[in-house]
Amino acid sequence: MTSAHKNKGPEKKSSAHAKGEEKIRETGVTGMAALPEILTVHAGMQTSNGVTNTTAGGGLMPIERAPRSQSGVTRDYIAKQTPTTSIVNLMASLPGVVAAKTDPLGMAPGDTMTMRGLTQAQIGFLFEGAPEADPINYGVSTSTIVDSENLGSMTVSQGSPDLDAPLINAAGGQIAAFEINPSHKMGGFTDFMGGTHSANKQFIRFNTGDIGNSGIRGFVSFSHTASNNSRGPGNQHRYHVDSKWVKEWGDGNSVKAIFAYTRQFNIGGGLAPTLSQWHQYGYSYNTTGQYSFGDPTYYRLSKQENNMVNVIVPMHFRLSRELELNATPYFIQQFGPAWGGEAIPVSGGYFGNVQYGTEGSPYPALSNLPYQQNGSVMTMLKDPWNQKIGSINTSLKWTHGHNTLTFGWWYSYAAHTERYQYNLIDYNGNTVKGYGLSPIRFPNSAILSGDNLNFWQQQNALYLADTIKLLHDKLELSAGFKAAMVSRSGTNDVPGAEPWKNSKNYFEPLPQFYATYHFDPHNQIYLNGTTSFRAPVSTEAYVPDYDPNAGLISAAGNMKPEYTISEEIGFRHTGFWNLSVSAFNLNITNHNISSSGYIPGSTQVVALPINAGGQTSRGFQAEFGLRPWHHISPYLSGQYLHSTMDNNFSVAGDLLPTKGKMAVGSPKFTGAIGLQYDDGRFFGNFNMRYTDSQYTTFMNDESIPSYITSDLTIGYRMMSIGPAQHPQIQLNLTNIGDNHYLAMAGSTTANAVTTRGLYGTSIAGSSPIYLVGAPFGAYVSVSTGF
Structure with a gap:
């Protein structure tokens, strides 16, 4: 070593x-x-x-x-x-x-x-x-x-x-x-971890090294991770495979093939509380370990399965001394399902926008279902979503003298399907199988659902960029333009959905400009002006969602795409000491907020997109760090942010006076301190972070307090022992003060307290829900190369 x-x-x-x-x-x-x-x-x-x-x-x-x-x-x-x-x-x-x-x-x-x-x-x-x-x-x-x-x-x-x-x-x-890239030498790496809440991880990676004179090398790895939940009953498991292969030849030509597969389960755990629930219950606001009829919070009814398949093939070809081609085709599949508990009525509930079990309804009451109590049955709401994406991003770069011209095209196609289902639960909290009841169907075999979704999206983007270097390459000027085109179409095939189908097309011009001047290899100033856009967030922005208890829970809105214009100016020094400072200005129109909330009487979350109008954000940020000096490396970072809403918010046919209010989720001050020690044998790492208070409503009538978290790492590396190359033992302590805190808003509302609008309407308040910060954790890991 x-x-x-x-x-x-x-x-x-x-x-x-x-x-x-x-x-x-x-x-x-x-x-x-x-x-x-x-x-x-x-x-x-x-x-x-x-x-x-x-x-x-x-x-x-x-x-x-x-x-x-x-x-x-x-x-x-x-x-x-x-x-x-x-x-x-x-x-x-x-x-x-x-x-x-x-x-x-x-x-x-x-x-x-x-x-x-x-x-x-x-x-x-x-x-x-x-x-x-x-x-x-x-x-x-x-x-x-x-x-x-x-x-x-x-x-x-x-x-x-x-x-x-x-x-x-x-x-x-x-x-x-x-x-990481595969090693040129055959070998591998293994890592084993254990810690609080019965946490454990096993990881192994094998490198092929260079395969003969083919120019090909690769690695394959597998890991398993599991633990009990840190809040509430239940557990989580994760199985993951990574693989990467590289082929290199000639003057900078390369083809990489990246593959990854994940299967992850989360069962039970903590719920997202409102502020009053947090003050009353704190960390004990969780799913329950014992089942009682009608209680949707039983932990076995709250589950989430995340599966992902990733295939990415970045390619780089040098066609001539001045011409380069880049192409990255990729395929990504993500699929569920997710589950949540919900008691639904046997009669008088909603199938889409149509009530069942009422006079004249084409859908009779679910009176044949067993395990009824007080006109309701307990169900596990299942959301088996599936999404597939196939795309390619290509660009051609021509460098001649001090000028570089880049032209590119990106095409992507995505298909998304999703269909809520309700599985019957017996008096002991178990899923009822057989009787044709999984999922619950009407006599005509129609599956009870609130969301039977099919959604398609096509994207095309053409971009052109030109960069020129002047003054002995000290001055660099870049200008570019992207034309982004998005086409979306979605249907919700439940009865009475309005609209049951919606299609939108977007075309957005996106210019950018950058300028930078290098005084010398260690000092640089820059400024830029850029634009970007975001098509309306979530399928709920296009077609509605329904629920057997509440009927319509998320109405489709005619949301406009979000458009952003930003400017920055900054300075950077690199060397033994490193400093980066910048000031920024950001203007957003049609700010789409990705809010969410629980389906009433359920532990399942549904998206609630909001158009908050315009927003202006200004501030500055800085970071400072030293390269290792006497084995020590300090780090400091911080940001000041002033972010305000530009418009009054429309709700209930009235306007809330939100213009000039602080934007939600925008802490005024954030900062971090880091310190590392590493002499090759003993090493340690300490990081402390401060997050200022954050408003969670447009009216600034509810917020979460500021908080501090800190983590600590201590470890020791050994000399190589036989085939074990540089084995080490490492202790990680997270949230070492065991600070109990709300980390961030899980949803956003207009107002938490009943407020009178500008036109005199009394607008009822609604409290957001919150993400609860993780408690203390201690983990020991042992790793080695071979």
Whole structure:
């Protein structure tokens, strides 16, 4: 093992670097995202899990050259976190990011984030160049994408997406994650973890190494993770497979093939409380361990299954000295189902928009069902959703002298099906099988449902970008234009749905401009002006949802697409000490808020899209980090945000006076402190984060208080022992103060307190629901290469 004591002080420079420090090369990404990178050589260390101890800020501040606000995370940080941590939680210390960690392991479906006050559904998410978010609802379950042992790096752009990125929802920036590349040497890596709440993980990866002289190498890995829920009864399991293959030849030609499969189960656990429920019950507001008739909170009735298949094939071809072709075809399948408990009426309930069991109804009462009590039966609501996406993103880049021209096309097709079903539950809380009752049907064999959905989406985007370098490559100017075209069509085939079918087409012009000046290889200023848009969020924006108890629960609205214009100016210094500061302005029209709520009398959540009108966000962010110095790497980040609503909100035929109110989910101050120690044998990592209070209603009459969380890592690396290469033991402590807190709003409402509108209407209040922060967790992991 090479000790980290070789990595003292300022960077060691190669002779090539010493002869021409201002020479900068472009790497990694085509088009507007191409980032110049200094050619440097750092003395590091050899470990089995990819830690080199060369990244500033303990792995939270890699060198960035993009002409925009941009942060990153490398293996130096990733490998020292809990082996089960999600991508969302790995970004929690970066400026502008607020991560809602609802599960100590990072496996819970509720883990989500905001960035500069915009939700995860407004942030583009790329994995190896493919968008991982649901292209209709924009949700992404980051725990299903990749094992943290295989995650190589992440780049977080807080303000704007790449022009050539295959995204239509990136109003608030983008996140790009990359898997590690297969080793040139045959071998592997294994990791075993255990901890609180009976948590355990087993991971193994095998590298083929270079296969003869074929230029091909690859790896395959498998993992299993399980634990009891940290809140309430129940448990969670995850099975995951990663595989990556690389073929390289000639002058920069490459083809990569990435495959991933996930099957994840979450049973029971904590519910999302209102503020009054949180004050009354705290962490004990959960599903129940004992069944009683009519109680939908019995934990065995609340389940979620997330399955994902990922196939991504990034290809890069150098056609000539000046011409390059990039193509990334990908296929993504995501499917459920999800379950929730609900008692439904035998007669007088709704099948779509039609009541059953009433005089003149074409659907008779469900009087043949057993296990009735007081005119109701207990059911498990099942939502077996399935979505398939096939796409390709291609670009051609021509570089001539100091000018680079990029032209590209992105095409995507998505199909989504979803059909609520109701399975009968007996008096002991078990699903009733047989009798033709699973799912519950009417005598004409029609399945009782509130949502029988078929949805299609086609996307086309053409983009053109031009970059020119002047003044000995110190000044770089880039301009680009994307024409995004989206076509959507959806049906809800339950009786009486209005509308039962809806189709929309969108065309949005998206110009971008960047300028950056490099004073020298270590100092850079930049400014940019960018645009982005997001088609209306969720299928509920097009066709309605129904429920047997409530009838209509989500009416289709004529929502307009969200459009964003943003500007930034910033300065960046890189070297032994690293500093990045930027100021930003963001204007949104037709702000689509992805709210949600429980179906009345159920534990199943339904989307409730809201058009909140215009929003203006201004602020500044900064981060500072040192490269390892005497084995220590500190990191600091912070953001100030002032975000306000630009319009009064229309509700109940009246207007609420929301103009000038603070935007929901926009904490004024956020910050993080990190400190890492690593001498090659002993290592440790400490991170503390502060999140200011956040309003959760448009009227600013309800909020969650500020909170602080902190995590600690302690570990020891050993010398290689036989085939075991650099084995290590690591202890991770999360939320070490066991702070009980509300992490983020789970929904948004107009007002929590009854308020009189501008025209005199009394508008009843409705409290949002909240995501509860994860409690303390302790985990020990043992890993080694072989």
